[in-house]
Amino acid sequence: MNRRLRMAVLASAAALAVAIAAPAFAQETFKLGIVTFLSGPAADSFGVPARNGGQFVIDQLNKGAAPSPYEKVGFGGMKIEPVIIDENGGATKQVQELRNLYQRDNVDAVLGYIGSGDCLAVAPIAEELKKFLILMDCGTPRIFEESKYNYVFRTAAHATMDNVGLIRYMKAKNVKMETLSAINQDYAWGQDSRTDFVAAAGQLYPNAKLATDLLPKFGAGQYGTEISALVSAGSDVVYSSLWGGDLQSFILQASPRGLPKRSQLVFSAADHVLPPLGDKMPDGTIIGARGAYGLMSKKSPLNDWLFKGYEAANGVYPVQAAYRMTQAILGLKAAVEKAMAKNGGKKPSTDELVAAMTGLEWPSPGGLIQMKLADGHQAIQPIAFGRTKYNPDAKRVDLVDIEYFDAECVNPPAGVKSLDWIKGGMQGAKCK
Amino acid sequence: MNFFLTIIVDGLIQASWLFIVALGLTLVFGVLKILNIAHGSLYALGAYVAATAVTMAAARSLPPGVGFVAMLISVALIASAVGLLLERGLLKMFYGRDEVVLLLVTYAVFLVLEDATKLIWGVNPIYATQPYELFGNLEFAGLYYVGYDLVLIPISAAIGFAIWFGLNRTITGKIVLAVIHNEEMSVSMGVRVNRVYAFAFATGALLAAIAGALTAPKISIQPGLSSDVIILSFAIVVIGGLGSVEGAAVGALLVGLARAASVHLMPQAELFVIYLVMAGVLVFRPEGLFKREMARRI
């Protein structure tokens, strides 16, 4: 072995050891770990808009430039110091990264996670370390339906409302559905969305028959054969929970083959592909945004602030993930300030923060967020759906025929598992 | 009847690009005895370069046909250059080592190329859809098909034929075959094996990249594209027999048809069908369909 090379290897090992040493300690700031996809298939659709939304909001809050009731600087006067981490790499890596955030970087709270698998994996770790964790986006209802957490909160509604709301929209707009085909990715989000949609259809469209039911693998990219099968089936409605690159590929390949003409397309979470697809998006497609977000958001000073500010900063309007990040940060701000009002203005301890967050309600650009489920740990929120219509003058896809649903119309009541609620006929739903 | 026709057409469309990728993989293995894990990355490279070329052509408002040709030319140039660079600059250093070591080297190259594409093209999906509309749509067996998809079938057959012809009917091809067959003997007959290696690897890289370029207009090009392609093309060459051109063709057809049939008949089995075909073939022919048993040294 070459002596010099050996020295070099040992020296770099020593350098690494030094780099690990003592993390800095922050005072009078609120150190916030933010976890979102910066790479991987979900980065472009969700992760990066979420990060951009987070950066915009934190920037505004630190300047004290946000509208009422969030005009205070930072969190109750404390400047927010974000540490942004990439969510890509699987649950194993995220568990380790979360520990590093709490134990090595000493963050005061962690906020983030888009993937359901990541949420499921990190929740028990935060609980065990007794550290504050906000899940901002992930879809699966399993997190609070299978376990109970004290230190973990989710500030966005779970995926049940995406499909219940979609069926309610179709019913409200008299969309004919005697036969139904579905194409969803073969992983938890796709499988669960499909189950929810079919179950909800069973309630409001009891005569609808399921024709072709496809589950291509995640990231498949080429859907030629699947499209042949869907076109051959010729159902009234083709449902899909595809998102991001997969959804764009699917639409690009399906449109020239006449699928949108033969069947009504309904997509449960598709708002984020409208800007990149532009005129390639077939008109009349029914889409959801997992909330009253983006082009479907209701006008309010808070919404104008986010929509216009985000658009000015990023050159494109905000989609679902940016809204979800915003509502999470605003919720945390509301909780911190509530806790500080109670303890006399000190930086709140984790337990004080938990007490303040539990059952909290706060206004967000996407409507009122209420922590009503799972003993005040799981949010419900309103949702909207609409139909696409390309606007050649503005060169963007507009949404028309927009319909809003109240949070309690599309979310299960406390204490009922979502799938049981759907199958039981969605008892106790309060719809206007 | 229509139903089976649909399966066959769908299967052929799938098989067309799979064949081109697998052909490159099997050629490299035949000559260099390297199972190139980075082959999928070269496919992804082709797709990315194609997207850049198409976008640049569209930005200069050239017609899509010109964009399509520009795409193929630029991919061919860049992929052969990268192939030569990899072989001459890197793989050469590891010849003579165990075949598993070479497998690991290509795994390392896969890791590097994965991130290199991210650094160059970013992590966001990019699109090169203009050529997809080039050949219009046509009705066939009661369904609309995109002309581009159908054109891929003869293109892939032509590429297959060109490689077969090149190997069996030209002097250079015969030299390559000689190296595949018996390297030591070729060396002693005065064949410059190094050149054959470089040539074969560059051709393999070229084929992977061309397959990537041809599929680029229909998909969103994003990180992670490569690992799927690697698994699929491995399965095909293992089915067909490592190093066999005919094997790659038959393997690609089998995989394409099996996938199409399962999507139409039994969608829930689609994920496993390739492995089932592979396992079925390997049980009866452990060396793949077209591999002859070789005498070995004791």
Place this chain on the structure above:
Amino acid sequence: MNKGMHPLLMIALVAAVTLCGRVLPTWTLSLATIAAANALISLGIVVLARTGNVSFGQGLFYAGGGYCVALIANAWGLTDAVAQVIIGAICGGLLGLVIGPLIARYSGIFFGMLTLALSMVFYGALVKSTALGGSDGFNVGRPTLFGMSFADPREADFMLYAVAVVTTGIAGIAATILFRSEFGLASLAVRENNLRVEYLGLSANRIISINFVIAAIFAGASGAFALMAQRHIDPQFAYWTTSGEFVFVAVLAGNQSVAAVFVASMALELVRSFSNLYLPNTWQLVLGLFLLAVILFLPRGIGSLWVRSKRGTAKPGVATEREALP
């Protein structure tokens, strides 16, 4: 194998590393636990590689052990860390017993590709199993040790660290003894030339199968550790790039020293952790270049930095010269 270290010395080393955990900062503890678990599975790959076969599908046994432990833990409320490791090892071993003999007749690249294909089939099946949480996987409770439960996070982390280090240490010592045994030497002979081994009256397939089962046992136990460390399991355990990282550690470590496997594994985890913070999107690039450098400059792994082997001795393991053509 170098003939240097006495088993007793190794035991002392394991004890010292375990005690070291008392002074390490908390966040490195769980990192080290994962590193020890990965070292265990990579050690299995080194064991198997001595027969000349590299498995690119150890994720199969890693996931098999993990899922087995997780299901039993949730069904019967079994939380004891040591029991979980043993169950993981048994499950991995059983899977290995089924698969090993089937696959032993293939060699070289076919062996690697078939193991990879099998693990991908398993991955596909897990993603399809909605009862097991599909691609999201599911959670398990926190482990206990001999009836003690650990409420303080640091103590819980240390307990797991200690069990992982001791288990990996024992496995390392066992491997060292195995390498020096008659069977271990016969394994090397299979790599050199399996036909000649057959002529000596030994069954090469049997030798490969046994080594395969040992590797599967290590992988199953490693899966149990990974499960306990993160209280969560999902099909990613069986994905081929997961297996690829274990092979990476094995190559990095080489076969000069069992301790090198642990060091390589720890180095990988540290690089991963910091590259994510400072160099997002270049982590695989760093990994790949590092791997190339090791294969090129340290063909016998980082173990050769501190173990000098005598010239002319056999050079077993993953990264070796191809035998000269006769």
